[in-house]
Amino acid sequence: MAAPKVAVVGAGVIGLSTALSIVETCPSCSVTVLSDQFSPNTTSDVAAGMLIPHTYPGTPIHVQKQWFKETFTYLFAISNSAEASEAGIHLISGWQVFKNAPKEELPFWSDIVLGFRSMSEAELQKFPQHRFGQAFTTLKCDCPTYLLWLEKRLKATGVQMYTRKVANLWELHSEYNVVVNCAGIGAHQLVGDEKLFPVRGQVLKVHAPWVKNFIRDGDGSTYIYPGIHRVTLGGTREKESWSLSPDPGTTKDIFDRCCSLEPSLCRAQEITVKVGLRPSRWCVRLQQEVLSQGEVKLPVVHNYGHGAGGFSVHRGTAKEAAHLVGECIPALQGSSSRAKL
Numbered sequence: 001m002a003a004p005k006v007a008v009v010g011a012g013v014i015g016l017s018t019a020l021s022i023v024e025t026c027p028s029c030s031v032t033v034l035s036d037q038f039s040p041n042t043t044s045d046v047a048a049g050m051l052i053p054h055t056y057p058g059t060p061i062h063v064q065k066q067w068f069k070e071t072f073t074y075l076f077a078i079s080n081s082a083e084a085s086e087a088g089i090h091l092i093s094g095w096q097v098f099k100n101a102p103k104e105e106l107p108f109w110s111d112i113v114l115g116f117r118s119m120s121e122a123e124l125q126k127f128p129q130h131r132f133g134q135a136f137t138t139l140k141c142d143c144p145t146y147l148l149w150l151e152k153r154l155k156a157t158g159v160q161m162y163t164r165k166v167a168n169l170w171e172l173h174s175e176y177n178v179v180v181n182c183a184g185i186g187a188h189q190l191v192g193d194e195k196l197f198p199v200r201g202q203v204l205k206v207h208a209p210w211v212k213n214f215i216r217d218g219d220g221s222t223y224i225y226p227g228i229h230r231v232t233l234g235g236t237r238e239k240e241s242w243s244l245s246p247d248p249g250t251t252k253d254i255f256d257r258c259c260s261l262e263p264s265l266c267r268a269q270e271i272t273v274k275v276g277l278r279p280s281r282w283c284v285r286l287q288q289e290v291l292s293q294g295e296v297k298l299p300v301v302h303n304y305g306h307g308a309g310g311f312s313v314h315r316g317t318a319k320e321a322a323h324l325v326g327e328c329i330p331a332l333q334g335s336s337s338r339a340k341l
């Protein structure tokens with residue numbers, strides 16, 4: 001049988017990591033990435049890239065935990081290797097602080113990050129407006145660097161990448177045997193998913209090299225995430241807003257909130273503003289579907305809707321999507337898809 005042709009639509013963290021997982025688990029496949037935008041122009045480039053999971057209400061916690069664990073283990077290994085700086089992955093320690101007692105004393109991911117514990121009184125003195133806190137070490141991706149590293153790995157394995165806007169998945173049926181939909185918020189239009197909605201996020205990237213620890217207000221509204229070169233200050237969560245234009249009032253508000261958590265930030269320089277649309281959904285859509293017209297069929301695997309937590313779970317969902325692609329392959333033999341092989 002000739003190599004099954006797989007098209008992955010989307011070149012954010014989900015599309016690139018899914019393409020890589022397919023290459024690893026189905027080496028007989030010929031994989032192509034099709035996307036209207038590549039780094040540095042995706043939502044994934046805007047993200048802070050912190051591995052602190054967001055909770056998907058419609059996905060069982062044990063599944064989310066497994067996705068996070070696989071992602072953490074994968075990136076932890078990279079952070080311990082000579083690839084760490086080229087991949088833009090590093091360990092980072094810090095604090096999540098609360099004004100009122102946290103809803104969960106032990107979040108589901110507390111035994112996956114490193115050294116999770118309650119903050120000491122001495123640590124809490126740094127945050128006079130907060131009464132409770134959790135300290136831990138996690139991982140952070142420098143997002144554009146990590147995306148370029150994924151692209152480089154894909155190219156090294158022979159994966160083709162083309163700039164192309166896909167109007168509907170069926171248009172790919174004559175060229176590919178399996179299509180994987182990793183279009184992020186683009187899936188709203190691409191497959192007409194009304195359950196998918198944007199949650200707009202505005203962040204500032206600043207030069208403040210003295211800030212070495214992350215600080216996150218427990219409700220996730222205000223955060224300070226130091227990266228390799230810049231510190232990300234956030235944020236906003238605006239449901240159903242499609243605007244990609246930075247709002248100057250919001251910029252000031254974010255800066256003020258972050259300075260109130262870490263007063264030394266008032267000396268930060270080179271402030272740039274970024275906006276991204278989190279592809280949000282009740283649960284990640286990770287499933288197979290078969291499109292058909294008459295006798296002609298096109299197996300599709302969806303992997304989108306990662307909302308505020310795409311970096312935190314990307315490797316876990318990519319592996320699951322690659323497994324679903326692998327399940328489609330035997331059915332191609334003897335089907336109408338054979339002609340494309």
Ligand code: FAD
Binds near residue numbers: 011042043048186279
């Ligand atoms: P995208 O990065 O948007 O990629 C989608 C791709 O599909 C793009 O390449 C696009 O061009 C392509 N595409 C779309 N439609 C089509 C089409 N019709 N034809 C061809 N190509 C198409 N997550 C974390 O885990 N940790 C964080 O700290 C974090 N911080 C964040 C901060 C902000 C401000 C924002 C906005 C998000 C943050 N996130 C974070 C969430 C994270 O960014 C997303 O979950 C993740 O980037 C989603 O990745 P994706 O690949 O699905 O989407």
